[in-house]
Every structure is written in C-alpha cells, then in structure tokens.
Amino acid sequence: QVQLQExxxxxxxxxxxxxxxxxxxxxxxxxxxxxxxxxxQHPGKGLEWIGYISYSGNTYYNPSLKSRGTISVDTSKNHFxxxxxxxxxxxxxxYFCARVGSDYSYYYMDVWGRGTTVTVSS
Amino acid sequence: DIQMTQSPSSLSASVGDRVTITxxxxxxxxxxxxxxxxxxGRAPKVLIYAxxxxxxxxxxxxxxxxxxxxxxxxxNSLQPDDFATYYCQQSYSTPLTFGQGxxxxxx
Numbered sequence: 001q002v003q004l005q006e007x008x009x010x011x012x013x014x015x016x017x018x019x020x021x022x023x024x025x026x027x028x029x030x031x032x033x034x035x036x037x038x039x040x041q042h043p044g045k046g047l048e049w050i051g052y053i054s055y056s057g058n059t060y061y062n063p064s065l066k067s068r069g070t071i072s073v074d075t076s077k078n079h080f081x082x083x084x085x086x087x088x089x090x091x092x093x094x095y096f097c098a099r100v101g102s103d104y105s106y107y108y109m110d111v112w113g114r115g116t117t118v119t120v121s122s
Numbered sequence: 123d124i125q126m127t128q129s130p131s132s133l134s135a136s137v138g139d140r141v142t143i144t145x146x147x148x149x150x151x152x153x154x155x156x157x158x159x160x161x162x163g164r165a166p167k168v169l170i171y172a173x174x175x176x177x178x179x180x181x182x183x184x185x186x187x188x189x190x191x192x193x194x195x196x197x198n199s200l201q202p203d204d205f206a207t208y209y210c211q212q213s214y215s216t217p218l219t220f221g222q223g224x225x226x227x228x229x
C-alpha cells in the first residue's frame with residue numbers, strides 16, 4: 001500500500017525559499033502511470049493545487065504561483081520535492097503531497113500525505 | 123482557469139438524512155469531476171471520480187451525478203462518520219481547481 005509523507009521546515013522567513021520533500025513508501029515513484037502533486041490549504045480555507053510532476057519529469061504548475069514553484073523528482077530516493085521561492089505570509093498553509101492516479105483519462109488524487117504546516121514569519 | 127462553485131457552503135443535518143451538495147463549473151468539463159471528503163486535521167480522501175464512479179471501499183450511500191457544468195454529490199442516510207467538509211475538483215484542465223467546500227455538520 002503506497003503511503004506518502006511530507007517533510008521540511010515548519011517555519012520559513014519571508015523572502016526565503018520553502019523546501020518540502022514527499023517520500024513515497026510501499027511503491028516506486030518510477031512505476032509510471034501516475035503524477036505526483038502538491039496541494040496546499042490556507043488556514044481555515046479550501047484547497048489549492050500547486051502543481052504536479054510525472055515520473056519522467058514533466059511538470060505542470062498553477063499560474064497563481066507566478067513561476068515561484070518548482071517540483072522535481074528523485075527516483076533514486078523515491079521522493080519528489082517542492083521549492084517555492086520568495087515566500088510571503090500568504091504562503092502560510094498546510095502543504096499536502098498526493099499521488100494522482102487515473103482510470104483511463106479520468107485523473108484523481110488517490111493517495112495523500114498527512115500534510116505539513118508551513119508558517120512564513122520572521 | 124475553470125471556477126468551481128459549490129452550494130451550499132454549509133449545512134446542518136441529522137443522522138439518517140439525505141444530503142445533496144451541488145457543484146457548478148464555469149465551463150463544460152464533461153464528467154471530469156471528483157469529490158473529496160476532508161475531516162478536521164486530516165488529508166482529503168477521494169470518494170468519487172469521473173462524476174459518478176465510486177472508489178473501492180467507499181460506502182454505497184455516497185453517489186455522484188452530473189455532466190457538463192452541473193454536478194451533485196448525494197449522501198443517502200447520513201451516518202455519524204460523514205460529518206465533514208466535501209470538495210469537488212475538476213480534472214478537465216490545468217490548473218486543477220477545487221470548489222470552496224461544503225461543511226456538513228450535526229443539526
């Protein structure tokens with residue numbers, strides 16, 4: 001059974017770079033057929049998709065990030081990561097990683113990490 | 123971006139009630155619509171994909187319908203475990219977008 005676990009600093013200073021890792025266990029990130037995604041949830045708010053990456057490295061991002069986000073995959077470590085540059089208080093949120101599975105062309109996030117809280121503050 | 127609008131934003135219901143949540147897309151998304159359940163402090167859990175396909179292990183009291191721009195999540199005979207926030211999400215095009223959520227609480 002595939003499980004995901006987010007890790008990274010819980011506190012980031014304004015203007016710095018937020019870096020998170022999502023470690024995949026119980027399966028290989030290289031197995032193909034999946035995308036690996038980051039989603040965030042601002043305090044008391046709804047869900048915002050950040051972007052995703054295929055096992056081969058193709059990436060798609062939410063334009064709302066204004067090109068501040070980079071998602072990469074490290075198949076040797078079976079994890080994928082998120083870097084978000086020039087953070088502000090508006091980036092304070094719970095960050096989730098998720099696997100995007102599919103049935104034919106119908107994609108959905110079928111496995112989620114527990115989430116990690118990131119606070120941007122000096 | 124495709125905007126997803128859910129209604130109501132919240133509702134109060136009793137165990138055994140039938141609950142209906144609506145999700146409207148700002149443009150046609152065929153049936154590229156997923157439903158998630160989220161409980162406080164937990165990650166979302168997918169219930170339904172492709173508008174009406176129930177994920178394995180999800181109770182049959184959950185059902186989804188709709189196509190194009192209008193979709194519905196129905197919970198028949200609400201159970202105590204169903205009190206949560208529900209989100210719709212379109213997978214028709216990137217950026218993937220979610221509805222604002224519908225909180226179902228106990229009357």
